[in-house]
Amino acid sequence: MAIEYDSLTVEWLGYATLRVTAGETVVYLDPGRYGALTGAWEADSPGAAAAHPSATDYRPRDGDLVCVTHRHHYDPDGIERVAAPDATVLAFEGIQPRRGSRDLPRFVDLPQGVRRVGGEEQGVAANVPFWTVPAYNEPDGPRVRADGTPFHPEGRGCGFILSVEDTRLLWPGDTDVLAGHAELDIDVFCPPIGGSFTMDRREAADLASAMDPGLVVPVHYNTFDALETDSSAFAADVAGEGVPVALDE
Numbered sequence: 001m002a003i004e005y006d007s008l009t010v011e012w013l014g015y016a017t018l019r020v021t022a023g024e025t026v027v028y029l030d031p032g033r034y035g036a037l038t039g040a041w042e043a044d045s046p047g048a049a050a051a052h053p054s055a056t057d058y059r060p061r062d063g064d065l066v067c068v069t070h071r072h073h074y075d076p077d078g079i080e081r082v083a084a085p086d087a088t089v090l091a092f093e094g095i096q097p098r099r100g101s102r103d104l105p106r107f108v109d110l111p112q113g114v115r116r117v118g119g120e121e122q123g124v125a126a127n128v129p130f131w132t133v134p135a136y137n138e139p140d141g142p143r144v145r146a147d148g149t150p151f152h153p154e155g156r157g158c159g160f161i162l163s164v165e166d167t168r169l170l171w172p173g174d175t176d177v178l179a180g181h182a183e184l185d186i187d188v189f190c191p192p193i194g195g196s197f198t199m200d201r202r203e204a205a206d207l208a209s210a211m212d213p214g215l216v217v218p219v220h221y222n223t224f225d226a227l228e229t230d231s232s233a234f235a236a237d238v239a240g241e242g243v244p245v246a247l248d249e
Contacts, residue, residue, distance in 0.1 A: 032078015070157025192220030194227030
């Protein structure tokens with residue numbers, strides 16, 4: 001399902017993958033992982049199956065700009081599936097491809113042009129103005145490992161604000177609600193609502209109310225059991241605060 005707002009069309013393709021289009025500009029955020037773009041994704045429960053985009057063998061290769069927030073969302077196959085031959089890849093500078101269990105290529109080895117960006121940076125890529133914002137789990141919050149280390153430590157990821165045809169969209173990345181989020185001037189807000197590793201649906205709803213965007217489109221939920229959540233309850237909470245919300249399920 002595609003959701004339209006002003007000049008934008010927003011599509012949640014599964015997990016954290018967003019496709020944003022306006023005019024002839026096509027942008028993807030965090031494409032791939034868990035079979036969302038290969039057709040291999042399977043729901044862990046009937047509820048998740050009903051409230052998550054179906055997996056398809058998706059390979060349009062039409063993206064002008066591809067944004068990658070952190071290592072967990074770095075999927076070279078996903079990038080290859082969505083990026084046009086002359087695409088620009090914006091990747092957070094803290095992503096270390098060779099760290100961890102997955103055997104990932106360095107960004108310099110990708111065929112696309114790659115630009116590394118910091119956590120509080122602004123610029124223009126593929127004719128799209130962008131800003132990055134910090135994304136992390138608070139060390140004294142609930143989203144930490146058994147040893148007390150945050151699942152997403154500060155400095156490992158970012159979020160992206162994109163101004164596409166003068167409409168500003170925020171994908172905050174895998175993050176808790178952080179100081180400063182509520183002050184961002186956003187038209188379309190795409191929060192993660194799965195909890196466990198990010199803000200949960202209640203925290204995201206409170207943030208949406210404080211931000212007062214023109215539209216809220218939640219993502220990053222029901223992909224696997226740790227992210228299962230009640231998206232209908234989230235939508236009701238947001239709508240109850242007078243903020244428009246759409247579920248792209």
